[in-house]
Amino acid sequence: MRYWLFFLLFFSERLLFSQSVSPQRIIGSAYHEFAPMESPDGETLFYSVAKHPTNVAGVKDEGDIWMVTKKDNAWGIPRPVSFPWNDRQRNQIVGFFNQGQSVLLLNEWIPEGSSYKVRQGLSVSHKVNANWTIPVSVSIDYFFNESSDYSMQLSADGKVLLMSLESYGRVGAEDLYVSFRKEDGNFSEPVHLGWDVNTKFQEMYPFLSADAKRLYFSSNGFPGMGSKDIFMSERLDDSWKKWSVPINQGFTINSEGSEWSYSEPEGKEYAYFVSTQNSEGFGDIWQMPKLPTDSADSLSIVPVLPLALTLPAEDSSQVASPPLMKSxxxxxxxxxxxxxxxxxxxxxxxxxxxxxxxxxxxxxxxxxxxxxxxxxxxxxxxxxxxxxxxxxxxxxxxxxxxxxxKPLAVGTTVALKDVLFEKGSEVMIDISYKELEKVVKLMQANPTVEIALSGHTDNQGSAKLNLRLSQQRVDAVKAYLVKMGVDEGRISGKGYGGTKPIASNANEESRKQNRRVELTIVKN
The missing domain is CATH 2.60.40.10 (Immunoglobulins)
Structure with a gap:
C-alpha cells in the first residue's frame, strides 16, 4: 500500500505544479509551426512555418521564417518575414548575438539561380540602418551531417552553438553536439555530448540555459509520455561530455503527442515550446512560465517512475495499477x-x-x-x-x-555510409566498425560472394595525395575484414582518388558525398 500512497502523493504534487504553470497556445494553424525564437527586445516572436502556400516555395517549402509582434501585451497577426531571410530551403533562426544586431540562420543562403538545392550549415545576417543584410556563409570546422531534420541553437552569450546532427561518433539517429565560436566568427569542430544525454534514437532541438549549466532537449530514446518529450540535464564539467541523468519535464509540458523546441528568453520568467497535442496541423507554439531549476521543484516533474512501481501481492487485488499513457x-x-x-x-x-x-x-x-x-x-x-x-x-x-x-547480384554497388575516417587519414573512427561488422556477417552468410572495395575522395588538394589516401583507406577496410575472418582472396580493392565524383565538388556539402567507400559484388 505504501507504493500506492507514494504514487498519489507524487501525482498530487505534479497536478498542483501543472495548475500553477498552465501553458497557453499562442500560435496554431492548419500548418506546421516550429522553432520559436524571441527577439532580444522581447517585442517580436520569430518562428518557422512549413508548407504554407505563401512560403517562397509554396506548399513544398519545408520552412519559411514568420514573425508576430506584441502590442499592449497581446500578440498581433502573424506574417512571413520579407527578403532576405527566406529562400526555397528550410529557413530557421538559430540565435541573435551582437546585442541583437546580428542573427545566425540555419543553412547557407543560396541565391536564386544556384545549381544546388540545399547546402547545410550556417549563415549570418547583420542589421544595418534598420535593414538586414543578405546572409553569408559561416564555417563550422569539419562539419558533417546526414540528417535532413537537423537543428541548431546559439547560446545567450553568442559563444556556444548546440546542434542536433547525424554526424561523427553517433549511433543511430540524431545526436547532440556542441561547437564554440572562434575569434574569426566561425565555429570549431562539433563535439559529441556523450552517452549521458544521447541514445541510439533521436535527440533533437537542444537549448542551453543562460548560465550554460542546464541543457533542455527533445528525445524519444528515454522513458516518456508520448512520441518525443522534453528533458533537462545539468552539465557536470567543462568537457561537455558529462551530464546528470536526463529528467523528463513531466505532464506540465509533455503529452501523448510530441514536444520539442523548449527555450527561455534571457532575463524573462516565461518559456516557449512546440507541441502536437490537440493541434489542427502538426506543431503549434505554446508559452508557459519557465520550468523550475532547483531540486525541490524538480521533484514535481520527475518522469513516469511511479507508473512503473509494482504493488505488493497482498494489495494487488485492492488497488488497480495506474493506467499507462502509451498506446x-x-x-x-x-x-x-x-x-x-x-x-x-x-x-x-x-x-x-x-x-x-x-x-x-x-x-x-x-x-x-x-x-x-x-x-x-x-x-x-x-x-x-x-x-x-x-x-x-x-x-x-x-x-x-x-x-x-538489394540483391547480392554481380555488379550491385552499395555505399558503406558509416565507414568514416579521421580527416586526411586512413584511421577509421569507431562508428565504422559497426558498419563493417555487417559486411563480415554478409560474407559469412554468403560464402561464394566476392567483393571489390573502391575508395573515393573529393578533388581538393593534390590529386596524387588523394589517390594515395583513397588506396590507404581501402587497404584499411580490407585489413579489418580479413582480421575478422574473411578470406583475403574474396576481397579486392582500389583507390580512385577524386576521379569518380557522384556530386559536384563546388561546395563542401556536395563534396562530402564524393568522400566515400563503396562495395561492389564481383562474384556470387
Whole structure:
C-alpha cells in the first residue's frame, strides 16, 4: 500500500505544479509551426512555418521564417518575414548575438539561380540602418551531417552553438553536439555530448540555459509520455561530455503527442515550446512560465517512475495499477526485393528500442508483424540470404510499410555510409566498425560472394595525395575484414582518388558525398 500512497502523493504534487504553470497556445494553424525564437527586445516572436502556400516555395517549402509582434501585451497577426531571410530551403533562426544586431540562420543562403538545392550549415545576417543584410556563409570546422531534420541553437552569450546532427561518433539517429565560436566568427569542430544525454534514437532541438549549466532537449530514446518529450540535464564539467541523468519535464509540458523546441528568453520568467497535442496541423507554439531549476521543484516533474512501481501481492487485488499513457498498435511490413519487388524469405529480423531488444526472430514470416508503441523511434535490422542487410532508424506510424532489400547480384554497388575516417587519414573512427561488422556477417552468410572495395575522395588538394589516401583507406577496410575472418582472396580493392565524383565538388556539402567507400559484388 505504501507504493500506492507514494504514487498519489507524487501525482498530487505534479497536478498542483501543472495548475500553477498552465501553458497557453499562442500560435496554431492548419500548418506546421516550429522553432520559436524571441527577439532580444522581447517585442517580436520569430518562428518557422512549413508548407504554407505563401512560403517562397509554396506548399513544398519545408520552412519559411514568420514573425508576430506584441502590442499592449497581446500578440498581433502573424506574417512571413520579407527578403532576405527566406529562400526555397528550410529557413530557421538559430540565435541573435551582437546585442541583437546580428542573427545566425540555419543553412547557407543560396541565391536564386544556384545549381544546388540545399547546402547545410550556417549563415549570418547583420542589421544595418534598420535593414538586414543578405546572409553569408559561416564555417563550422569539419562539419558533417546526414540528417535532413537537423537543428541548431546559439547560446545567450553568442559563444556556444548546440546542434542536433547525424554526424561523427553517433549511433543511430540524431545526436547532440556542441561547437564554440572562434575569434574569426566561425565555429570549431562539433563535439559529441556523450552517452549521458544521447541514445541510439533521436535527440533533437537542444537549448542551453543562460548560465550554460542546464541543457533542455527533445528525445524519444528515454522513458516518456508520448512520441518525443522534453528533458533537462545539468552539465557536470567543462568537457561537455558529462551530464546528470536526463529528467523528463513531466505532464506540465509533455503529452501523448510530441514536444520539442523548449527555450527561455534571457532575463524573462516565461518559456516557449512546440507541441502536437490537440493541434489542427502538426506543431503549434505554446508559452508557459519557465520550468523550475532547483531540486525541490524538480521533484514535481520527475518522469513516469511511479507508473512503473509494482504493488505488493497482498494489495494487488485492492488497488488497480495506474493506467499507462502509451498506446500500441500492430506494425505490419512486407519485405521485397529492390530488383523485382517480389517478397523474399527472411533470415532474421530484430527490432530494438533504447538498446533493449523488443523482438528477435530467426527465420521470421514475411510480412513482418509485431506490437509496437505508437510513434516511437525504433532500430530495425532485417537480413535475408542473398541480399544486402537492411539496418536503419525508423519511426513506425501505424501504417503498413514496404521494406526493400538489394540483391547480392554481380555488379550491385552499395555505399558503406558509416565507414568514416579521421580527416586526411586512413584511421577509421569507431562508428565504422559497426558498419563493417555487417559486411563480415554478409560474407559469412554468403560464402561464394566476392567483393571489390573502391575508395573515393573529393578533388581538393593534390590529386596524387588523394589517390594515395583513397588506396590507404581501402587497404584499411580490407585489413579489418580479413582480421575478422574473411578470406583475403574474396576481397579486392582500389583507390580512385577524386576521379569518380557522384556530386559536384563546388561546395563542401556536395563534396562530402564524393568522400566515400563503396562495395561492389564481383562474384556470387
Amino acid at each position: 500500441t498498435y500492430n506494425f505490419t511490413a512486407v519485405v521485397v526485393s529492390a530488383e523485382d519487388k517480389q517478397m523474399i524469405a527472411l533470415s532474421s529480423i530484430r527490432v530494438s528500442h533504447t538498446g533493449d531488444t523488443l523482438l528477435q526472430v530467426i527465420n521470421p514470416a514475411n510480412p513482418i508483424s509485431c506490437e509496437l508503441d505508437k510513434e516511437k523511434t525504433y532500430w530495425l535490422e532485417v537480413e535475408a540470404k542473398g541480399y544486402f542487410p537492411l539496418s536503419k532508424s525508423v519511426v513506425f506510424t501505424g501504417n503498413n510499410d514496404s521494406l526493400y532489400l
